[in-house]
Amino acid sequence: MILLFPADVLRPQRVDEHFAAEADAARAAGLEVAVVDHDALSQPGGADAAVRRVRTQGAAVYRGWMLRSDQYAAFDRTLRQRGVMLRTSAEQYRRAHELPGWYSALAEMTPxxxxxxxxxxxxxxxxxxxxxxxxxxxxxxxxxxxxxxxxxxxxxxxxxxxxxxxxxxxxxxxxxxxxxxxxxxxxFECFRSAEVRTWWVDGECRSIGPHPDTPEEMPDAEFDPATVEDAIAALDLPFVTADFVLRDDRVWRLVEIGDGQVSDRPRTLPAEELITVLRG
The missing domain is CATH 3.30.1490 (Dna Ligase; domain 1)
Known part of the structure; x- marks a missing residue:
């Protein structure tokens, strides 16, 4: 598996500092690492220039800054032309990244x-x-x-x-x-706790921890992923995050589904653990 990271703006052959620990952990685990130009990806017609430093082929996962769905689709198409297959297709990215894509399947557990x-x-x-x-x-x-x-x-x-x-x-x-x-x-619903960020690969919960906004805080109740596993697995999405919070009546509520490729890692989640999550 290839992990694709955004390049440092000033040193384009290096991984952006925000993702450097993940890149180091990936290399230590024997995975290939390549950089892409996020600024180019964000421009119309910039996908070719963005991936010019990707010189290997195979299955890939992106770990980087958020992309609009149309930008990700261009990214996906361009990589496929070079023999690189993102694990998450453009259609799957849109369904995870945009609320209308996942809401109907999970409406009962979210506002x-x-x-x-x-x-x-x-x-x-x-x-x-x-x-x-x-x-x-x-x-x-x-x-x-x-x-x-x-x-x-x-x-x-x-x-x-x-x-x-x-x-x-x-x-x-x-x-x-x-x-x-x-x-x-x-x-609007009244919530009483910090959020929990859960990480899912192929419908299976692989990690539970704090939300990046509150990296030192966890709710006073334990979240059981088995209660939502069937619903999230039914989304048929390869790599997502799901953020949950306790409502005032102590019922767990879903705040957000996100594509795991562009979901931030809280600083209290070791980079090595996230790489283990991705490797399966």
């Missing part, structure tokens, strides 16, 4: 969600009406702005359309060209 295609005010108002009244949390298909909680994330009452639109407009302003898909509204 109720409604989304729009695009950022039209009429569609946004229609989505708000589906909730009637009460608080919701706003995001797009791939990301929230939770660090701007009161101005660009929490809508206190969707029954106030002008106030709701002000939050959506601020969210759009902050996300800019990175806004993906459209608006996603999720019913």
């Amino acid at each position: 109720r969600s409604v989304w729009t295609a695009g950022i039209d005010r009429t569609a946004f108002d229609r989505a708000c009406r589906e909730f009637g009244t009460g608080p919701v949390v706003l995001r797009d298909y791939t990301k929230s702005m939770k660090h701007y909680w009161h101005e660009a994330a929490l809508i206190p009452d969707v029954a106030n359309p002008d106030a709701a639109w002000r939050v959506a407009s601020r969210f759009h302003e902050l996300r800019g060209e990175d806004l993906t898909g459209g608006f996603v509204l999720r019913r």
Whole structure:
């Protein structure tokens, strides 16, 4: 297996410092490591230039910065032309990376969600009406702005359309060209714990630990992956993360599914452990 990492911007033959420990652990485990140019991947038509330093063939896993689904698709196509097969296809990446791709299969374990295609005010108002009244949390298909909680994330009452639109407009302003898909509204639920990040390979939970935002914190209750294993396995995705949190009633709730290739590793999870997860 080949592990593909983003190159250091100033030293393009080296792995970006953020992923250097994982690259070292991969080499120590006998895996091949190659670098790709993330900046080129982010540009239209840049995939060929991005992978020019990949000079080997075989099955591969990417461990790097987030890519839009269309960028990943170009990445996947270009690598296949060079005899490198990403374990996660472009279609699988989109389903893991964007909420509409995984929501319907896991709706019972995550807050109720409604989304729009695009950022039209009429569609946004229609989505708000589906909730009637009460608080919701706003995001797009791939990301929230939770660090701007009161101005660009929490809508206190969707029954106030002008106030709701002000939050959506601020969210759009902050996300800019990175806004993906459209608006996603999720019913607000009261959570009482830090999140748990679980790592899954071929439908099997391989690691449980803290979320990167709270690397030193774990909930006071043990998370049992067997309770969700069938549902996540049914997604038929090769490498994903699933973040869970305890609600006020101590019920585990799913916060997010993410493609494992672009999910951050908390600093308290040793790089060697993640490489072991990937090797199976």
